[in-house]
Amino acid sequence: MKFDSIIIGGGVAGLSCAIRCAEAGLKTTVIAAGQSALHFSSGSIDVLSRLPDGQPVANPFEAFNSLKSQSPEHPYSKLGEQATRDALAWYQAMMDERGVYLTAQNDDSNHLRVTPMGTFRSTWLSQQTVHQFPLSDVAQGLDAVALVTIDGFRDFQPKLAADNLAKLPQFKGVTIKTAAVELPDFDTMQRNPCEFRSIDLSRVLRDETKLHAFAKSMIHQVGKVDLVILPAIFGNGDGAATIKLLEGLTGYKICEIPTMPPSLLGIRLEEAMKSHFKALGGLILAGDEVRRGDFENGELKRIYTKNHLDMPLIADHFLIASGSFFSRGMSAQRHSIEEPIFGLDMTDLPHRDHWYQPEFFAKQSHPFLKMGVTCNSQLQPSLHNQTISNLYCAGALLAHYDPVFEGCGSGVAISTGHYVAEQMIKAQRQTTDDKQQERTFA
Ligand SMILES: Cc1cc2nc3c(=O)[nH]c(=O)nc-3n(C[C@H](O)[C@H](O)[C@H](O)COP(=O)(O)OP(=O)(O)OC[C@H]3O[C@@H](n4cnc5c(N)ncnc54)[C@H](O)[C@@H]3O)c2cc1C
Structure with a gap:
């Protein structure tokens, strides 16, 4: 089966990317092994509530410069303020059309919700x-x-x-x-x-x-x-x-x-996104699981899933948004942490004693929560130090941020998913233009 884009993971990052691709006319499929973190979430979109040094944030976008100086590798630092704002505005408008009205305060500041x-x-x-x-x-x-x-x-x-x-x-x-x-x-x-x-x-x-x-x-x-x-x-x-x-x-x-899981406020977001994606002609392979892929010359050529082990899925572009430990997008052994599908390059691993803070409710983030797949500024990961040009990474699998401590989980997932989609769309249009030109000159 051949697609323009294949999205691995049916959480908010994967679905945001998939919807944006489908809106732009790309033939897109989502492979989702299981439930996403949305089934456990409040259904509110955290953008940035705390800086990595623990300082509370009143207005997320006003804090982007401080964030960049404290954490230059943070996904928001790679995207920049405008791309993040554009992604969130797109998400709000898209959910609005589905009857899920998401609002912020008029002055763009954070608000409090009761847990x-x-x-x-x-x-x-x-x-x-x-x-x-x-x-x-x-x-x-x-x-x-x-x-x-x-x-x-x-x-x-x-x-x-x-x-x-x-x-x-x-x-x-x-x-x-x-x-x-x-x-x-x-x-x-x-x-x-x-x-x-x-x-x-x-x-x-x-x-x-x-x-x-x-x-x-x-x-x-x-x-x-x-x-x-x-x-x-x-x-x-x-x-x-x-x-x-x-x-x-x-x-x-x-x-x-929100209640204890299942959280209807989170499920509402997921259901709205899935039905919109399907209405746009997107295909969701629910319950299937990507097992491995073939790489050639710095590109991912095809992937194999639990249900399609002998029939690879092929695409021009791939996104891996398989989540963190919680969704089995990452797995931890006693002395190592890995991305289990492709074995993508991860953040440098300190000794196990430094994976966590001595106190559970610490004033600083637990280091293991910032572990993940390392990417370049285009959010392309690498395998054995070689950048994979048609594979991107988004959401909780990304390294260098802590969604819980910094209060930025869904914000990072939406904005990185959207950012990747825009790159896939651009690349696809470029390919179509090139083919058109070849035909004209032939
Ligand atoms: C308990 C909890 C509560 C949270 N509450 C909030 C909140 O209230 N507000 C907020 O903004 N953020 C919250 N967050 C953070 C935020 O929800 C996450 O950062 C964000 O949802 C991550 O989205 P994601 O798409 O990257 O990953 P996930 O939502 O984890 O989705 C990953 C998807 O990939 C699939 N997958 C994994 N491996 C494979 C494979 N091999 N093949 C195919 N599919 C695969 C999984 O089954 C899943 O569908 C919370 C996180 C947790 C864990």
Whole structure:
């Protein structure tokens, strides 16, 4: 099978690249072995919340120069501010068309979102159903909030979250209530304790009779508050619409926070991207896994997958966006770390004793989180020190940044995926022009 571009990995990096390629008319396929990190994420897009030295960042783009001087090899330092901004603007507009509205603060600064633990985390873009607490005035306009769950739901504990919220200086003077609202027939619907994760609840709450009963019970238990915070238990395609309906039924302003996985807020992004890619004519080989590839003269010629071991997939351009350890894009042995598909060149490895900080919650990043595939400024990796000209790398597999400590995971994934796509598109157009010229002169 021959494609213009083959994308290895179905996370936010791979899908961003794939969609942009398909938009430009490239025949594109995505090979995705398993679930992406989005199933575990908040569904908010972190762009840059902390510099590598630990300094908090209020406005990500204003911090790009400091980032470059602290970390010249950081993916953002390679892309630069404009390419990163362009990628995020493209992503916002593309998701907007799919009905997932992602917004930032008007002044381009980060905002805070509440975590399921009742702490704040800084991020840049959030979905329309997530309450944005501005950095400058966190509890702006709030006198009382309620943390509400479904009675018996295990993946969000409002009392724990309320205790933590109450300790935050920014919430001094704000009344914090909790409630566990009963869902009709909950006991009979729950066959075993593992059932009724967020995704199961979303199916139940699609039933308008149950949603009405839920709304009634909520009004009764919560009383007067300025904001109701619910765990994300509303569906993928229609979640935002259901919340609007619930707001109408209760009169409350309602927002969502992520739950323990599966995280519907993250899954919503993934579903929207996948359906858009398919609508553009893209092909997703879900559940297949790339095993190896053939390289000739500094180019990747073909790849072999679990399901196509004797029928290689061929393309002009390839992207590897197979994620970090979490998604098995990288694997660690006792004294080595490798990229398991092609064995691409990785960052220099210090002695194992220096892979992590002595304290888990350290003030600095754990070094193993910055390990990954090394690339040139075009995001092309190398194999045995030879640059592979038609292979690119994006997302969590890249070296020299820590998505968790620096709060930049999805931002790097989207912008590097988009940056690679633009290069593939340019190269493809160049090839078409060259062929056209050859034909003209022939
Ligand atoms: C638990 C968790 C929570 C996070 N929360 C947030 C958040 O709230 N906001 C934020 O901005 N960032 C967050 N991040 C960081 C961010 O989600 C990641 O940096 C980003 O999603 C990485 O995307 P990716 O596409 O590079 O990789 P991934 O999402 O890891 O996707 C990699 C894909 O490659 C596939 N793959 C692997 N090997 C192969 C193979 N051989 N063949 C084919 N496919 C393969 C995997 O199955 C997977 O589909 C979080 C990360 C984690 C781990």
